[in-house]
Ligand SMILES: [Zn+2]
């Protein structure tokens with residue numbers, strides 16, 4: 001099983017398939033791109049043609065405008081591109097997210113993009129895709145990373161809301177994926193009142209609702225008819241950038257919460273002035289990452305996008321072939 005026969009090779013702008021003349025998640029504009037999901041570090045505007053799931057294409061159009069590419073193609077079933085056969089499979093990361101399987105005569109590669117194994121009601125669940133070469137992310141690829149049950153983290157938020165009924169709670173969460181995940185966690189926990197949202201979440205959240213994700217009663221946090229006191233005991237979801245602005249001052253003595261896999265690192269929470277860290281991640285933690293490699297049992301594992309070294313070392317100790325990809329330009333916006 002040699003990497004020389006692999007259908008994908010590493011180029012400065014990302015993984016490239018010579019047999020099909022396409023890139024996967026390239027960081028520079030290319031002629032033809034296959035995109036795993038709509039987060040900005042994977043999905044860029046300006047490619048000649050884009051092949052992705054329908055939801056990823058829709059989300060890219062919402063974020064970049066309808067003219068984000070000259071040519072769109074929706075991924076469906078097994079597709080032939082030149083000498084390569086490709087297929088898309090759910091990744092459990094955000095709405096529309098996919099793993100991409102590629103084969104061109106030799107070994108089959110699965111590029112996971114970003115993925116998660118924990119149930120996420122805002123998107124389709126991760127699916128195992130048998131492969132000879134598994135390309136895994138390693139965002140949380142260190143044994144210290146353990147993501148707690150998201151329902152338990154949600155209870156911490158609701159307990160704080162109950163304990164401080166005169167204050168507003170502002171939950172910092174990235175606008176695509178994490179925000180809607182937090183909304184669904186609140187709904188599952190029984191919070192059936194309004195959720196107030198920052199303007200940057202409006203179109204993305206409306207798209208989730210249109211796609212059948214029941215986010216419930218969402219209201220603009222910037223409604224001028226509401227007074228400061230009206231937000232007492234309420235929950236506001238906003239991108240974390242508002243922590244550094246005066247935006248939060250419109251709310252009564254706000255409790256700043258932040259939903260992120262990084263919140264298990266206390267220094268990160270302190271640095272951002274977060275009073276209520278919520279460890280909610282859309283990526284595999286160490287246990288799920290290593291379990292996935294064990295279950296898929298690929299002949300080779302390629303590691304990218306984070307803590308490559310620890311995952312490579314773990315593979316070596318397990319007697320598994322592995323190598324780092326060191327692709328440039330990936331830092332997940334969503335965590
Ligand atoms: Zn992502």
Ligand SMILES: [Zn+2]
Pocket residue numbers: 039041042113114305330331332333
């Ligand atoms: Zn990513």
